Amino acid sequence: MKIVCCVKYVPDATADRRFNSDHTVDRAGVDGVLSELDEYAVEEALKIREAVDESEIVVVTMGPDIARAAILKSLQMGADSGVHVVDEAIHGSDAVGTSLVLAKVIEQQQADLVLCGMASTDGSMSVLPAMLAERLELPQVTFASEVSLDGSTVRIRRDGDAATEMIEATAPLLLSVTDQANEPRYPSFKGIMAAKKKPVETVSLADLGIDAADVGLDAAWTRVEDAQSRPPRSAGTVVTDEDGTGADRLVEFLAGQKFI
Amino acid sequence: MAAVTEILVLVDHAEGAVRKTTAELLTLARRLGEPSAVFVGSQVGAARDALKRYGAEKIYVLDDVALTDYLVAPKAEALTQLVEQTRPAAVLIPSSAEGKEIAGRLAIKVSSGLITDAVDIQAGEAGPLTTQSVFAGSHTVNARVTHGTPIITVKPNSVTPEEVDGGAAEEAFSVTTSDAAKTARIVERRPRAATGRPELTEAAIVVSGGRGTAGNFEPVEELADALGAAVGASRAAVDSGWYPHAYQVGQTGKTVSPQLYVAVGISGAIQHRAGMQTAKTIVAVNKDDEAPIFELVDFGVVGDLHAVLPKATQAVNARKS
Ligand SMILES: Cc1cc2nc3c(=O)[nH]c(=O)nc-3n(C[C@H](O)[C@H](O)[C@H](O)COP(=O)(O)OP(=O)(O)OC[C@H]3O[C@@H](n4cnc5c(N)ncnc54)[C@H](O)[C@@H]3O)c2cc1C
Ligand SMILES: Nc1ncnc2c1ncn2[C@@H]1O[C@H](COP(=O)(O)O)[C@@H](O)[C@H]1O
Numbered sequence: 001m002k003i004v005c006c007v008k009y010v011p012d013a014t015a016d017r018r019f020n021s022d023h024t025v026d027r028a029g030v031d032g033v034l035s036e037l038d039e040y041a042v043e044e045a046l047k048i049r050e051a052v053d054e055s056e057i058v059v060v061t062m063g064p065d066i067a068r069a070a071i072l073k074s075l076q077m078g079a080d081s082g083v084h085v086v087d088e089a090i091h092g093s094d095a096v097g098t099s100l101v102l103a104k105v106i107e108q109q110q111a112d113l114v115l116c117g118m119a120s121t122d123g124s125m126s127v128l129p130a131m132l133a134e135r136l137e138l139p140q141v142t143f144a145s146e147v148s149l150d151g152s153t154v155r156i157r158r159d160g161d162a163a164t165e166m167i168e169a170t171a172p173l174l175l176s177v178t179d180q181a182n183e184p185r186y187p188s189f190k191g192i193m194a195a196k197k198k199p200v201e202t203v204s205l206a207d208l209g210i211d212a213a214d215v216g217l218d219a220a221w222t223r224v225e226d227a228q229s230r231p232p233r234s235a236g237t238v239v240t241d242e243d244g245t246g247a248d249r250l251v252e253f254l255a256g257q258k259f260i
Numbered sequence: 261m262a263a264v265t266e267i268l269v270l271v272d273h274a275e276g277a278v279r280k281t282t283a284e285l286l287t288l289a290r291r292l293g294e295p296s297a298v299f300v301g302s303q304v305g306a307a308r309d310a311l312k313r314y315g316a317e318k319i320y321v322l323d324d325v326a327l328t329d330y331l332v333a334p335k336a337e338a339l340t341q342l343v344e345q346t347r348p349a350a351v352l353i354p355s356s357a358e359g360k361e362i363a364g365r366l367a368i369k370v371s372s373g374l375i376t377d378a379v380d381i382q383a384g385e386a387g388p389l390t391t392q393s394v395f396a397g398s399h400t401v402n403a404r405v406t407h408g409t410p411i412i413t414v415k416p417n418s419v420t421p422e423e424v425d426g427g428a429a430e431e432a433f434s435v436t437t438s439d440a441a442k443t444a445r446i447v448e449r450r451p452r453a454a455t456g457r458p459e460l461t462e463a464a465i466v467v468s469g470g471r472g473t474a475g476n477f478e479p480v481e482e483l484a485d486a487l488g489a490a491v492g493a494s495r496a497a498v499d500s501g502w503y504p505h506a507y508q509v510g511q512t513g514k515t516v517s518p519q520l521y522v523a524v525g526i527s528g529a530i531q532h533r534a535g536m537q538t539a540k541t542i543v544a545v546n547k548d549d550e551a552p553i554f555e556l557v558d559f560g561v562v563g564d565l566h567a568v569l570p571k572a573t574q575a576v577n578a579r580k581s
């Protein structure tokens with residue numbers, strides 16, 4: 001089974017995230033990491049490879065040069081090889097443009113199984129998996145809290161708003177997993193050493209046969225008009241309950257705000 | 261004079277009971293044009309009054325089992341056909357996991373730009389202008405769709421629903437769903453038992469418990485009930501098996517935007533903040549005066565929740581009677 005796992009390089013959530021002057025997310029100027037939620041996708045891919053003979057995992061990322069770090073981390077965890085789409089022209093692509101590019105890579109790889117995280121931790125739109133399924137005409141089984149495999153049939157548990165659902169589809173298909181699905185492993189020393197020798201292919205839009213005019217900021221079908229940092233919340237009142245009056249003062253506050 | 265512009269609103273409902281988010285979407289749609297509700301399912305009878313009351317001029321009824329037995333793909337096909345026929349000025353969809361997936365597929369199908377998780381929409385010369393809150397609520401962004409039919413998903417609790425009597429003219433719409441859209445099948449469905457409390461994402465007040473509860477959610481639930489609130493939980497509480505995942509607030513749980521959020525025994529990690537930072541008023545009870553949650557609060561109590569909460573609940577109930 002050929003598994004293609006889409007991983008994203010994102011600004012570290014604990015660092016100071018910011019925008020460029022063109023209102024795109026600053027990915028080059030801040031510390032970045034493999035999107036935490038994509039670690040769950042990589043882990044699930046590794047588990048599937050363990051269960052299914054003759055499987056291989058290709059991790060794919062689209063982003064600037066430093067985005068290669070996301071591939072490297074996935075290889076250290078145990079993935080087999082990487083494809084890095086890097087091209088000046090993709091800067092500022094929206095979800096529609098990103099899905100166009102990733103779909104092309106997946107098509108070229110002839111994947112049996114496409115794995116994604118539930119959302120990226122920066123954009124966190126949670127739409128890319130559905131867009132990829134749409135473009136590739138693949139069944140989509142998304143937001144899996146639990147995954148089981150029976151031959152080429154994948155069955156997932158999805159904890160939805162109103163119900164828990166069991167969903168089934170047959171490969172080739174697209175699967176996305178939540179942070180409930182598994183516990184991502186840390187790269188071992190052996191894994192880190194082995195990753196250095198694993199192949200990473202760098203591809204451009206031309207390699208993929210995509211017209212540069214179809215992606216990037218100018219081709220995006222949405223435009224951010226402006227971005228502001230929110231003023232920090234003004235400091236509130238904090239009291240201690242040492243004298244046992246905490247509850248009463250809390251309730252006074254709530255009543256004063258008309259919540260009671 | 262410009263023709264009247266139609267705005268499609270995908271109705272969120274449970275067996276015909278219309279969710280509050282739908283009233284909010286209809287209210288936003290009215291700012292942009294004439295709202296048409298898109299109802300998928302067989303119980304439109306139960307929904308009609310609410311849709312009319314919040315200003316739906318038309319109701320498209322899509323009653324087809326293919327739309328309910330499968331995941332999102334058939335719904336996206338149905339909306340595509342509706343968009344092609346009605347040429348709306350925008351399509352508004354609730355920002356649930358399913359709503360966003362339908363929106364994503366629709367965007368590709370009708371070659372249109374997509375904006376997710378809007379918290380506000382204003383009409384504009386160049387099309388609707390949306391407001392979103394990003395990076396765990398630390399930034400606000402205004403955006404616009406520049407190509408095709410603007411497709412916008414809207415978060416719950418973004419606006420106050422306004423009552424306007426709509427025409428509510430019903431129109432059956434028959435859709436054709438492809439076999440390709442029916443390849444992912446729902447084989448089993450276990451509806452969640454009703455709690456009798458408000459829906460987490462819609463509630464005006466949310467009281468959430470974290471690891472500090474040490475597994476005892478009773479004080480949290482009792483305070484919630486006294487305030488008429490929904491109950492939420494941190495991931496630490498969910499991972500410990502103390503509360504179901506459906507109630508998790510945060511990056512990988514629900515995003516809530518209530519009038520009042522009460523965090524109890526929750527430290528305030530960035531992933532938790534991502535789900536509650538846009539609450540109007542934030543209150544915390546935590547025994548550690550250095551817990552990061554206190555950076556966010558309007559009012560905080562440093563103390564043991566097992567002492568503070570029962571007393572507070574009592575005092576709330578006393579004030580009500
Ligand atoms: C990919 C990823 C996604 C995540 N998604 C989410 C998410 O969606 N939602 C989420 O919540 N977290 C999420 N997290 C986890 C998050 O990072 C924190 O670990 C989590 O929020 C901590 O929960 P907590 O505040 O309940 O526990 P802790 O951080 O352990 O805090 C417990 C607090 O309770 C206080 N306390 C203890 N006893 C008492 C007492 N008797 N009375 C009063 N106070 C007391 C302590 O002082 C402490 O501040 C995610 C993490 C990752 C890596
Ligand atoms: N630039 C990218 N490169 C590779 N994968 C991506 C990229 N952007 C998003 N993804 C994948 O799509 C998932 C959902 O992303 P999003 O729709 O942006 O929230 C992520 O968890 C990744 O698996």
